[in-house]
Amino acid sequence: MEMIGHGGKPLVEQVITDKDQARKVIKDLKTMPVSRQMATEAIGIAYGFFSPIEGFMKKADVEATCKKMELADGTVWSIPIVYDISDQEIADYKIQQGDKILLTYDGNPLAIFDIEEIYTYDKEGMAQDVYGTKEEKHPGVKRTYAYKDKFLGGKITLVNEPKIREPFTSYFLTPRQHRELFTKKGWQRIVAHQTRNVPHSGHEWLMKHAYIAAHGDLPVEQQETLEGRAISGVLVNCIVGEKRTGDYIDEAIVLCQDELRKSGYFRNDIHMVTMTFWDMRYAGPREAVHHAIIRTNLGLTHHMFGRDHAGVGTYYHSYQAHHLLMSIPKEKLNITPIYVLEWAYCPHCGEVTCVGLCGHHKELQKFSGTKIRSIIMDEVKPTRLIFRPEVFDVVMECSKKYGFGSPFVTTQYLEQAKPAFSIEPL
Amino acid sequence: MAETFPINIWINEERFNALKNAGLADLLKEELAGMKVLIVPCTASQRDKILELYPMAKFDAATTKSIELLPKAVKDQIYNLVVEKKSMEVMDEFIKSVAKS
Numbered sequence A: 001m002e003m004i005g006h007g008g009k010p011l012v013e014q015v016i017t018d019k020d021q022a023r024k025v026i027k028d029l030k031t032m033p034v035s036r037q038m039a040t041e042a043i044g045i046a047y048g049f050f051s052p053i054e055g056f057m058k059k060a061d062v063e064a065t066c067k068k069m070e071l072a073d074g075t076v077w078s079i080p081i082v083y084d085i086s087d088q089e090i091a092d093y094k095i096q097q098g099d100k101i102l103l104t105y106d107g108n109p110l111a112i113f114d115i116e117e118i119y120t121y122d123k124e125g126m127a128q129d130v131y132g133t134k135e136e137k138h139p140g141v142k143r144t145y146a147y148k149d150k151f152l153g154g155k156i157t158l159v160n161e162p163k164i165r166e167p168f169t170s171y172f173l174t175p176r177q178h179r180e181l182f183t184k185k186g187w188q189r190i191v192a193h194q195t196r197n198v199p200h201s202g203h204e205w206l207m208k209h210a211y212i213a214a215h216g217d218l219p220v221e222q223q224e225t226l227e228g229r230a231i232s233g234v235l236v237n238c239i240v241g242e243k244r245t246g247d248y249i250d251e252a253i254v255l256c257q258d259e260l261r262k263s264g265y266f267r268n269d270i271h272m273v274t275m276t277f278w279d280m281r282y283a284g285p286r287e288a289v290h291h292a293i294i295r296t297n298l299g300l301t302h303h304m305f306g307r308d309h310a311g312v313g314t315y316y317h318s319y320q321a322h323h324l325l326m327s328i329p330k331e332k333l334n335i336t337p338i339y340v341l342e343w344a345y346c347p348h349c350g351e352v353t354c355v356g357l358c359g360h361h362k363e364l365q366k367f368s369g370t371k372i373r374s375i376i377m378d379e380v381k382p383t384r385l386i387f388r389p390e391v392f393d394v395v396m397e398c399s400k401k402y403g404f405g406s407p408f409v410t411t412q413y414l415e416q417a418k419p420a421f422s423i424e425p426l
Numbered sequence B: 001m002a003e004t005f006p007i008n009i010w011i012n013e014e015r016f017n018a019l020k021n022a023g024l025a026d027l028l029k030e031e032l033a034g035m036k037v038l039i040v041p042c043t044a045s046q047r048d049k050i051l052e053l054y055p056m057a058k059f060d061a062a063t064t065k066s067i068e069l070l071p072k073a074v075k076d077q078i079y080n081l082v083v084e085k086k087s088m089e090v091m092d093e094f095i096k097s098v099a100k101s
């Protein structure tokens, strides 16, 4: 059955899985090594995470993305997916329009790149359009300015699938595999929780809130007993990619999110954790649209958006992402946003509650992310209403096992932790 | 009084009992469903010195106005000073002792 992705177009899958065939088609191709950044994006393109994009974007698509938040053909698109290169590299690798290049990573074959266009683009303009600022202290702007002076556009075909290391192996699913699993589970509605956090109970309630909203008018009696089978679910889709010091380490994010299910805070049949390779751009509203596109491609029907989605510093208003999503005509985005307010602890109610429901506003204690991190750093087990004890135990385990003694990214982690994927000899 | 910027030292049960026995339990505040926290105030200049001494620490200007992400070992030292002095006014002494070493 053909799978339909974002923009109502067939899901992109450009992967040669037969190794003999792969070896045959790459024979005699010129090779060029790629950075982790570009390898990550090539993998994302080939598996269809960024459908309907079939390759690194050409100038007309980049221009339309920046100026109109769509591709040249009118499909909604918010963030340029570009391959940057210097004149020196173009000369060194003798790259010309019309070439087929074999991209290598870890010294091994990764993907075929059809060089359809070599172009330049105004990076300041790109930064302003995508991030709404030209300030280099914005991490997305910094990444944009770091692009080399030329860009290559053209189709990508994966010839060698990435090997995902432990503990991530079972959490990486392609868009096709996500959809097949949803069908098997019988989920009719699935809501995405986008995350790069270890969950405290504020997050847990956001997920429950979004789940209940998404389930909406579907029947409920299948779930009345544990033997029943849910017909809707929550997909926690963790973003794994470029890290900054102070972030939670990826191992802790994935394993702690999954612990909520393992420890029964969510039933087995309604909750699932997977991951997507993506370097956060912190583009706030535009990144929210991009996340909606990725999750559409994964086969989800709903997407939760909270306060300051994918924002950084004070560049975006708390609910600017909601406003941008609301401005997109419904038929252009095949996923329904679920907008949620924060949940906080109210000592008066004696529970975690939605700030939009509880009337004791002066008493509410918000879940500041830094405050929770500070509690974890002090190695004090938080109260179970705030942070689940099983999740705390997993954080501490991950700190020892993967984080060189810290559940947060340190310079040591940046230097020594192995990337989540590798490319093996073909 | 000038605005102060706290360092939150979260207290586990063992320390809570120690503080109670030393008659210092009154120094603690309760937050987030019964968690005990020692809120050690810093003046603006003490805050700036701490951030300079410990670049990994972060001043949360947006929400809590507190100094966060100090390493545990550093907070342990501050905690010990509070217990020793039976007072929260310890930051000058702490900064002096660190600057010396």
Ligand SMILES: [Zn+2]
Residues within 6 Å of the ligand: A346, A347, A348, A349, A350, A353, A358, A359, A360
């Ligand atoms: Zn209340």
